[in-house]
Amino acid sequence: MVEENLRKAAKTLFDEGKVKLIIGFEEGSLPMRASPAFIRSADETKRLTWNSFCENNLASYIRYYIPSLEDGERIGVVAKGCDARSLICLLKEKQFKREQIVIIGVKCQGMIDWKRIRDEVAPDDILEAKEEKDEIDVRTRSSQKKFKKSDYLYDNCQECDRREPVINDFIVEAAEQGTGKKDRWSRIKEFEQMTPEERWKYFKEETSRCIRCYACRNACPVCYCSECFVDSTMPYWVGTTLESSDVQVFHLIRALHTAGRCTYCGNCTQACPMGIDIAFLVGKLSKDVQELFSHEVGVDPDEPPALSAYSEKDSNEDFA
Ligand code: SF4
Ligand code: SF4
Ligand code: SF4
Numbered sequence: 001m002v003e004e005n006l007r008k009a010a011k012t013l014f015d016e017g018k019v020k021l022i023i024g025f026e027e028g029s030l031p032m033r034a035s036p037a038f039i040r041s042a043d044e045t046k047r048l049t050w051n052s053f054c055e056n057n058l059a060s061y062i063r064y065y066i067p068s069l070e071d072g073e074r075i076g077v078v079a080k081g082c083d084a085r086s087l088i089c090l091l092k093e094k095q096f097k098r099e100q101i102v103i104i105g106v107k108c109q110g111m112i113d114w115k116r117i118r119d120e121v122a123p124d125d126i127l128e129a130k131e132e133k134d135e136i137d138v139r140t141r142s143s144q145k146k147f148k149k150s151d152y153l154y155d156n157c158q159e160c161d162r163r164e165p166v167i168n169d170f171i172v173e174a175a176e177q178g179t180g181k182k183d184r185w186s187r188i189k190e191f192e193q194m195t196p197e198e199r200w201k202y203f204k205e206e207t208s209r210c211i212r213c214y215a216c217r218n219a220c221p222v223c224y225c226s227e228c229f230v231d232s233t234m235p236y237w238v239g240t241t242l243e244s245s246d247v248q249v250f251h252l253i254r255a256l257h258t259a260g261r262c263t264y265c266g267n268c269t270q271a272c273p274m275g276i277d278i279a280f281l282v283g284k285l286s287k288d289v290q291e292l293f294s295h296e297v298g299v300d301p302d303e304p305p306a307l308s309a310y311s312e313k314d315s316n317e318d319f320a
Contacts, residue, residue, distance in 0.1 A: 002050045002106065005172045006078065009104060013076055014042035019102055020069065022076035023061050025054040031129040032114040032136070036061060048078075050172075051131050052149060055111040057267040059086035059221040066096045075101050080108035082156075082265035084165030085298025086221035089261050092305050095224060105168030110149075110157035112136065115275075117147050150181065156266035156279060158182045166299055185287050187280060203248070203281065209274040210247045212240075216268035216278045217254060222261040229253055255282045260289035260306035263298045 026037035124140035295306035
């Protein structure tokens with residue numbers, strides 16, 4: 001039903017000449033995967049899909065297409081709760097204008113951590129996976145098993161309390177399925193209970209697996225600098241080796257660059273080929289910004305970005 005409404009709405013936007021491009025999702029080439037889709041005509045809208053594997057934050061892609069827009073042209077974007085919050089950040093940072101995008105909001109049901117399901121059936125390959133109301137029915141060469149969706153949501157989706165897009169031009173409703181079971185920031189609160197030595201050990205162990213592929217940076221909607229500090233040679237901010245100090249400095253600087261801008265969408269974690277939960281590390285700083293400056297990321301389009309506004313009432317405590 002959501003898929004049908006989504007296709008209908010997208011077709012209407014093309015028929016009425018309101019968009020030049022729609023960024024949404026289409027079926028991936030493997031079971032339990034959906035891929036970003038770049039739809040350029042009413043005919044192509046039948047490729048659009050919506051399911052519990054539409055995990056990418058599509059706000060990340062808009063920057064590549066904005067420069068090609070002529071006056072009055074617009075890009076449509078399918079936005080879940082976290083995509084919409086990233087769009088607010090990008091609008092506040094003047095990466096594009098509100099009138100250049102049409103936000104097709106989808107009330108999100110939470111996304112499934114397909115890697116956990118894959119690992120549970122390994123070494124068998126998954127031949128087919130069908131999404132049902134509350135379950136994913138997975139068939140391999142030697143077995144058929146159902147997985148309860150609410151038990152396999154991504155950690156950040158388990159904690160998400162902003163599933164409805166806070167900014168949109170219209171909403172395509174999603175059926176309510178598998179709501180999160182945890183309180184906002186619950187994992188980060190557990191992390192905060194650790195001693196500084198335990199936290200540092202955790203950070204060192206996690207980042208020791210990093211191969212510096214930068215997939216986390218590339219997937220992040222708010223990592224959009226045309227020249228990233230890691231690629232700069234004048235000045236030379238950070239070494240390019242896999243020495244632990246270089247890797248740790250990369251992660252620390254990226255975390256500071258996204259502090260108060262990260263919506264804890266989980267895209268960086270999902271993109272990491274080494275299974276490093278980097279969103280968790282970055283999200284900690286957004287939690288700190290929220291607590292110190294009463295600024296919830298990507299919620300109020302009229303509020304200035306937290307770290308570019310100073311008030312005498314601001315806390316003078318350090319964060320991190
Ligand atoms: S973080 Fe929230 S809005 Fe984003 S995919 Fe998860 S449940 Fe949906
Ligand atoms: S740092 Fe990670 S969790 Fe935060 S906005 Fe970027 S991709 Fe999303
Ligand atoms: S995606 Fe993972 S391995 Fe690649 S740079 Fe980021 S943390 Fe390191």
